[in-house]
Amino acid sequence: MKLIKNIIFQIAIVATCILGFSFDASSTHIVGGDMTYKCLGNERYEITLTVRRDCAFGSPFAPFDNPASIGFFDSNGDLDFDVGIAGQVLIPFVQDDTLNFQINSDCGFIGAPICVHEATYTKVVRLPFRPGGYTAAYQRCCRNGSLNNIVAPLETGSTYFIEFTEEALQVCNSSPVFNEWPDIYVCANEVLNFNHFAIDADGDDLVYSLCKPFDGADFDNPKPQPPNGPGYTNVTYQAPYTELDPLGGTPLTIDPNTGVMTAIPNLIGQFLVGICVEEYRDGVLLSRVIRDFEYNVRVCSDAIVADFDVDPVICGTTEVAFENTSQGTDSYIWHFDYPNSDPAFTSSDVDPVFNYPDYGTYVVQLEAIRSVDGCSNFSLDTILISDTTIDADFTANFYSCQNDMYVLELEDLTNLSMGMSNIISWTWTINQAGQIYTETGNSITLELESPDDLTIGLDVLLTNGCMASLTKTVILETINLDAEITVSIAGCGSDDITYTLFANNLPAGMPNVSWTIDDGNMTNSFSGNPIMYTTSNEIISGTLETM
Secondary structure, eight states, X not given: OOOOOOOEEEEEOOOOSOOOOOOOOSXXXXXXXXXXXXXXXXXXXXXXXXXXXXXXXXXXXXXXXXXXXXXXXXXXXXXXXXXXXXXXXXXXXXXXXXXXXXXXXXXXXXXOOOOEEEEEXXXXXXXXXXXXXXXXXXXXXXXXXXXXXXXXXXXXXXEXXXXXXXXXXXXXXXXXXXXXXXXXXXXXXXXXXXXXXXXXXXOOEEEEEEOOOXXXXXXXXXXXXXXXXXXOOXXXXXXXXXXXBSXXXXXXXXXXXXXXXXXEOOSOEEEEEEEXXXXXXXXXXXXXXXXXXXXXXXXXXXXXXXXXXXXXXXXSOSEEEXXXXXXXXXXXXXXXXXXXXXXXXXXXXXXXXXXXXXXXXXXXXXXXXXXXXXXXXXXXXEEEEXXXXXXXXEEEEEEEOSTXXXXXXXEEOOEEOTTOOOEEEEEEEEEETTEEEEEESSEEEEEESOOOOEEEEEEEEETTSOEEEEEEEEOOEEOOOOOEEEEEEEOTTSSOEEEEEEEESOOTTOOOEEEEEXXXXXXXXXXXXXXXXXXXXXXXXXXXXXX
């Protein structure tokens, strides 16, 4: 199944006080919802009502209820005056300043995008034990007139309710909570597979099933406050649809143990679906959560991908190359200084090269367009253009000493512009006949096992993010180590004699020169060239080693 973007905007609602009524004569175009509860102890329960609406209707949108009214009813269906205010709990709507937003589609389907808003109302109430328990309910009219599988959908309301059974009240039970909502869009003639599982805080047994959503409220009283009491009537499915086949095609099924839903819908349209999850403990039914939602079945196409590659930091030049990696598009609009719309900062090239007028930080936007239907998508990135100049360079010596030993010496000579950032890392990559060595540091010495030629790369990174690279090929140099030793003596005729020993004819850059000196009394080892050795003996002997 192709990935379809689930375009949902969530608004958090937290009830802290009771607000007055607000008048609203328009319908909310309800597209789904459910109600759950959580036991907090001491007869206190947190009620959570989730309401979803189609925000593409109304001007600008039909608002959520403010406040939302939840009625609490006894086993006879009468308002329980011991709960809330005369059996009614009013939960205010706290509007977020991001309620209005731009809807973007990834063009993975044919047809106009659907916008869904989701509001969550939460309130803690006290529910003392009552024989027969309670029913909590919320009602709203009306549903989307564009639904294909419901009779008179625009005149059909919704009821979201949950029952507090005697058994649940006795054990301070919490109801199951669905983990997530299904995607808004599904693809026609492709496998629909969604895990509708719920989480139960008490670890009780859960059983899933398809069920009919409930009707409630009407045009004359679109948001009854308080709601009507039970029993509630179900929506009426338009033949040939049923709660067990709400989409058409290969019927929708749900695994009763896992909550996994599967189907292969073959009809384009908008369809109402109902899901129930029942909670059992030791075979006793404690609660049932009833959720409904809409599936929009569309003909799916490959989604547009707008993307490009560019170095995040460009150093020492204002000319920047962009590589377009978009997919499913054939025309492009670049803005090199977004949101600046000056034509001098735009291009329609596929892979443009742009020369900026100055150094600095710029936001780049690419709009990728599919000409056949005008569908488009966007990609943004930020680049830093620095006036730092950096020229990577290094010396490399690769020579053979003795005993089939091959030594590689590398030293960084990178040149930076004055007053600029310091180098913070050196990465060396050494390739010898496919054998790769990686080293770090500004200078390294490495013993190798082969005389094969080397390809050496150096990458340097500065504190401001600038990078530079250089690659060289190095060939083995055979070194003649027939060293000559020059000896000078100081202190003749005194008790101590100081010998200065210097090895001549060594190649430049020879890393280590080791001396072993025997003056007849003891043997000492030294490193360096030259060295000074003081002794009372007039005759010394020794050896010289180089690596």
